[in-house]
Structure formats: C-alpha cells, structure tokens
Amino acid sequence: MIGIVAGGGRTDKPMLKAGNAYHKYKAKRHSWPRGGMPAPGGFGGPPPNAGVPPVPRELPPGFENVLPSDKLAELRAIHESTTLSNEDKHDRIDKLLTALPSEVLDRLPVNPALEKLPEDVKQQIKSITRDKTIDWRAKMQRVQQYIQSLPDAIKRLLPPPPPPGFEYLPEDAKAALKAIQENPNLGFRERYYKVKEVMDRLPAEVRAKLPPPPPPPPMF
Secondary structure (H helix, E strand, C coil): CCCECCCCCECCHHHHHHHHHHHHHHHHHHHCCCCCCCCCCCCCCCCCCCCCCCCCCCCCCCHHHCCCHHHHHHHHHHHHCCCCCHHHHHHHHHHHHHCCCHHHHCCCCCCHHHCCCCHHHHHHHHHHHCCCCCCHHHHHHHHHHHHHHCCHHHHCCCCCCCCCCHHHCCHHHHHHHHHHHHCCCCCHHHHHHHHHHHHHCCCHHHHCCCCCCCCCCCCC
C-alpha cells in the first residue's frame, strides 16, 4: 500500500528507487552485444570497438595436454606475467600459437565460446586466427566483422561477452556461472541469486577486484 508521510512524501520511494534501478540494469543487460570475438578461455569477447580484452592468468582448459613442454611453460609465463600489458600478452600468445605445427593446433580444444557454432563457421574463424600474415589485432577485427555478418540465428549461438572482472575468477567459479547462464529453466530472479551464491563464496581478495554487483530484483 502506498502511504503519505509528513510533508507530502510517499512511503514507497525506496521500493520505487530499487525497482527503477533494477529495470535500468535489466535494460542494460539485454542491450549487451552478442557474438564478440572469443576471448582466451572465456565465454564471449569484447563488443565492437572495445579495448584490449584481458588475458586470464589460467591457461585455456586442455592446452596442457597438447602443447610441448617448452611451449607450455612459455605460454604459462605469458599468462601469469605481472609486468606484461594485456596487449603484449595477446601479441606474444598469438605469435607462439601461430608458429606451432598445424597438427598441434588441430588437437587444441575448441574455444568454449565457439562450441555451438556450425562447423563451417568454426573453420572460417580458424582460418583467420591461423593467418600468419596479420597480427592479433587484425585477426580480432576480422573475426568480429565475420561474426557480425552472420545471420542472427547463428549469432545467438554465441554467449554474451563475459562480465567485468570475469578474468579474475577461479575456473570452478567460471564453470558454475556458465552453467547458471545456460540453464533455460531459471528465471531472471532465480539466476540472480544463484550467481550471488557463487560470488559470495569467492575469497575476499578476489571479490575486491570485482565491480559492484547489480541491484537485486524487486520483490513485486
């Protein structure tokens, strides 16, 4: 029930404020572009004209079972470096992987962001990312342009870009969030609180690196 307080104010202002914040967040959430350039080991990638995507500290799952030991050590050092910029990391990772024999590259796991795409689309992206005549930025731009040219039905198969701070999460938390995101039986409210449970279990030092969470869904 809406009441009036002294001075003519309404007693439901806190609820209205929370509801407005929720609807603004929901509108922003649904405006996120889909089909970004797949980030290393991540869900999706940055929207068009975005800055340099962050490189996670962890190697993409399955790489340690395929790469030669010397290349694996080199790749791990790049990922874990605290002195290299993200741009330098992308450049070195691209040069390292592009120089590998095709038979090694063929055994590397498919980026999780591409798993649901048709095989011909995967092959086209693979041909771009293996091109030795262009650098990683040009590859990212060409993949982005190619993805944007695809029919909407195919673009919808790609996950949205990962949320800010996603690169700081441990692999088990990333997997849990991915499962929540892909669960078609969850409504927005249920999904929000399941994500909150995952985030609340993170160590304090990880949570400190993350942006503030969105407001909770209103009770009505």
